[in-house]
Amino acid sequence: xxxxxxxxxxxxxxxxxxxxxxxxxxxxxxxxxxxxxxxxxxxxxxxxxxxxxxxxxxxxxxxxxxxxxxxxxxxxxxxxxxxxxxxxxxxxxxxxxxxxxxxxxxxxxxxxxxxxxxxxxxxxxxxxxxxxxxxxxxxxxxxxxxxxxxxxxxxxxxxxxxxxxxxxxxxxxxxxxxxxxxxxxxxxxxxxxxxxxxxxxxxxxxxxxxxxxxxxxxxxxxxxxxxxxxxxxxxxxxxxxxxxxxxxxxxxxxxxxxxxxxxxxxxxxxxxxxxxxxxxxxxxxxxxxxxxxxxxxxxxxxxxxxxxxxxxxxxxxxxxxxxxxxxxxxxxxxxxxxxxxxxxxxxxxxxxxxxxxxxxxxxxxxxxxxx
Ligand SMILES: Cc1ncc(COP(=O)(O)O)c(C=O)c1O
Numbered sequence: 001x002x003x004x005x006x007x008x009x010x011x012x013x014x015x016x017x018x019x020x021x022x023x024x025x026x027x028x029x030x031x032x033x034x035x036x037x038x039x040x041x042x043x044x045x046x047x048x049x050x051x052x053x054x055x056x057x058x059x060x061x062x063x064x065x066x067x068x069x070x071x072x073x074x075x076x077x078x079x080x081x082x083x084x085x086x087x088x089x090x091x092x093x094x095x096x097x098x099x100x101x102x103x104x105x106x107x108x109x110x111x112x113x114x115x116x117x118x119x120x121x122x123x124x125x126x127x128x129x130x131x132x133x134x135x136x137x138x139x140x141x142x143x144x145x146x147x148x149x150x151x152x153x154x155x156x157x158x159x160x161x162x163x164x165x166x167x168x169x170x171x172x173x174x175x176x177x178x179x180x181x182x183x184x185x186x187x188x189x190x191x192x193x194x195x196x197x198x199x200x201x202x203x204x205x206x207x208x209x210x211x212x213x214x215x216x217x218x219x220x221x222x223x224x225x226x227x228x229x230x231x232x233x234x235x236x237x238x239x240x241x242x243x244x245x246x247x248x249x250x251x252x253x254x255x256x257x258x259x260x261x262x263x264x265x266x267x268x269x270x271x272x273x274x275x276x277x278x279x280x281x282x283x284x285x286x287x288x289x290x291x292x293x294x295x296x297x298x299x300x301x302x303x304x305x306x307x308x309x310x311x312x313x314x315x316x317x318x319x320x321x322x323x324x325x326x327x328x329x330x331x332x333x334x335x336x337x338x339x340x341x342x343x344x345x346x347x348x349x350x351x352x353x354x355x356x357x358x359x360x361x362x363x364x365x366x367x368x369x370x371x
Contacts, residue, residue, distance in 0.1 A: 169203020
């Protein structure tokens with residue numbers, strides 16, 4: 001299989017590290033039932049949840065570049081960061097493990113949900129070395145310890161959103177364009193994606209432009225503003241342009257500015273990982289209408305943001321809107337049934353199974369001053 005990015009710019013194939021970890025292209029589908037339920041007849045989905053039978057979701061596209069780079073340079077260990085329920089950490093652990101590379105995770109606190117607990121159990125099950133950082137300082141010491149213990153360690157930034165990793169989503173947009181050209185879906189007026197470590201959104205921003213699409217990419221912010229600053233989104237897109245042009249001068253010298261960045265801030269909920277009523281409602285609606293599984297940190301908030309947008313903008317006149325599904329669809333119920341003894345986890349994270357899970361918020365708490 002040849003990546004659409006390499007098909008468009010063949011020189012890049014020899015110059016950029018990339019290894020195949022998944023099944024491309026991911027399917028696109030019209031969400032008929034959801035469209036009917038909300039009275040907006042043109043909602044589509046890009047199923048990145050189905051990218052891999054090992055662990056799907058958006059991280060796989062980034063890891064195909066990052067792990068290839070680590071492998072090429074001979075690294076046997078990776079260190080990466082996230083909240084205690086990080087999907088990125090789990091995806092990295094699983095896919096790096098497939099290549100014989102081990103993963104050390106440095107994790108920080110986030111609101112406790114059953115999803116957080118499940119991911120911690122799965123991290124251990126798939127062989128991650130787990131470190132809990134109760135503060136930035138502790139995280140720094142732990143990182144230093146990881147480097148001392150394992151020697152050469154490949155650094156993967158939170159969410160995998162380095163310039164190299166984010167190219168996965170430049171390619172993803174070119175993949176979508178091929179599906180549009182093949183008549184599988186109309187060119188979307190808007191794409192909605194979760195905005196966390198920014199790589200997904202920045203990659204789509206650049207990829208849609210390279211593909212010659214008029215589509216606007218809207219990021220639904222799910223993390224604190226210092227992580228998701230709009231100026232850093234277009235800067236990341238510009239860094240990717242520079243990287244691509246370093247290897248292939250036929251890549252156009254695009255320059256992104258604030259005007260290209262569309263972010264919705266209203267569904268964040270005030271804290272990374274906080275459960276919001278709007279997110280819960282979107283998660284339930286998606287499950288009831290389409291049997292599609294969302295999670296509450298990223299994808300439920302994104303769907304909530306998209307549905308609110310189409311309902312508040314009658315001038316859209318039912319033009320096509322695409323939800324880019326970035327969560328994983330592989331079901332780990334059986335793994336968790338067999339391997340759920342939390343006392344096998346490092347003592348520093350066992351409190352995650354001893355404290356109460358977060359209570360559901362009341363509707364009035366959802367909208368109050370949380371930007
Ligand atoms: C399910 C899911 N969706 C979306 C995102 C956000 O993507 P990005 O970090 O590229 O902004 C993440 C990041 O971890 C995720 O786990």
